[in-house]
Amino acid sequence: MPVLNERAYLEHAIESVLAQDVDVPTELVLALGPSNDGTTELAQRLAEQDERIRLVDNPAAHIPVGLNAAIRASRYSTIVRVDAHSELSAGYAARALRTLERTDSANVGGVMHAEGRTPFQKAVARLYNSPVGLGGGAYHGSSQEGEAESAYLGVMRREVLDEVGLFDESIRRGEDWELNLRIRQAGHRVWFDPELSVTYWPRESWIRLARQFRATGAWRGELVRRFGRRNGIRYFAPPALVLLVLLALVTGILQLTGVLGGAVSLIVSLLVYAPLALYLLLVLGVALAPRGGGVRQRLWTTLVLPTMHLSWGIGFLGGVLRGARDTVDASRLGTRNTPLP
Structure with a gap:
């Protein structure tokens, strides 16, 4: 889980991860960027309370850099990417592990279900969940299971990541799409399972939303160039x-x-x-x-x-x-x- 300035969401996100009931050993590796809102102190306190939480530094504050640092520090054969702005549904990890085996896939993802608390955030969440808002990608609400172009967050086989290389650290946004492109080019399968659900909390203000979308659009433009x-x-x-x-x-x-x-x-x-x-x-x-x-x-x-x-x-x-x-x-x-x- 890459983390930067997420004090308002981090504890809820971590609780949803640690509550996952699976019959294999688990750990949660947080890649901590240089937060200025008390996030780092909160993460340290939570790590002291639960030995499953481990911390690594991400001084660059870039998501793919933090993801790679966390993956390199991890000890197990399956990588579950999670987001500090999200909450996993009950049974998410167990279902994802079964789907990985059932479909013989390298990466499995599900639905990003946006939620909001304020009228503004609810408006954003509704548009996130609508094809009109974000263009109709499978993980924004499709009910059809099957092979996919990419996967939201993703539950990945570590051996495949080692084979194709980790996240491209030169790509600041859209890094998951590019990684899944390499996974598919290597002959592996990326799978969408609509029974997997993650609650996502959108940005809380208009200016933050505009900044987020401008940056995301810029990196999609970069991906088109490449x-x-x-x-x-x-x-x-x-x-x-x-x-x-x-x-x-x-x-x-x-x-x-x-x-x-x-x-x-x-x-x-x-x-x-x-x-x-x-x-x-x-x-x-x-x-x-x-x-x-x-x-x-x-x-x-x-x-x-x-x-x-x-x-x-x-x-x-x-x-x-x-x-x-x-x-x-x-x-x-x-x-x-x-x-x-």
Whole structure:
């Protein structure tokens, strides 16, 4: 479990891990980044209370670096990746181990089920769980078991990780997708089991959400630079929306200044404004749909959905054009979380 500034979530995440009932020895290796909110002190206290918890340092604070440090320090033949912002469902580990054996897979993952406490977080969680929000990846709600492109978090055979190499430490986001690509290229199977469920708690504020999605989009753009068409077509929808918005702004300026007029202006308006109008109707439709929550949650939905798409798309375009370089998820830095009840 890589950990950075997760004081509000860490104890709940650890409890869900240690509560897993399996008939083999277990340990929990925390890779501690340089937190400034008391997370490290909390982790040390929890480690003193349970000998199954072990600590390693991750001074770089990068997720793949921390994951590799934890994997190298681990002692057992199966690696269960977990997240400090998540909670494993009861029976998760036991089910995953059975699925690994039943399907002869190298990596098994399940559903990322987002939850929220505030109206904002509930709006984000609802969109995480919707194909409209994150593009319909299997782990966002599919009920069909089978081979998969990637796996959320992942329960992995250590021997396969040793064979293909651990996480690529030059990739700050999307490192799981790239690892699973190498696993599949080596002839092994990645499997999705919808009976496996992990509760994920999204970012708690609009600015943190925008930062998270911009960074994630930048690294997907980097992955497109590196691996081209191996990336699914759904990844290109948000940058297309960004380009459409930019085109609409340019068109509007040209029309206001009289540069663009007549029949040409009408045709361009239909081509540019109509798709944007349909997108706005989609946003409103999602916000007003049944089970969309209270008024505040619905209002947040109208802001959160385009924020997710546009932030991701802007990051993606930057990642494709100049590479992700040293882009980090700034939403995880410098936080001051309040412990949950």
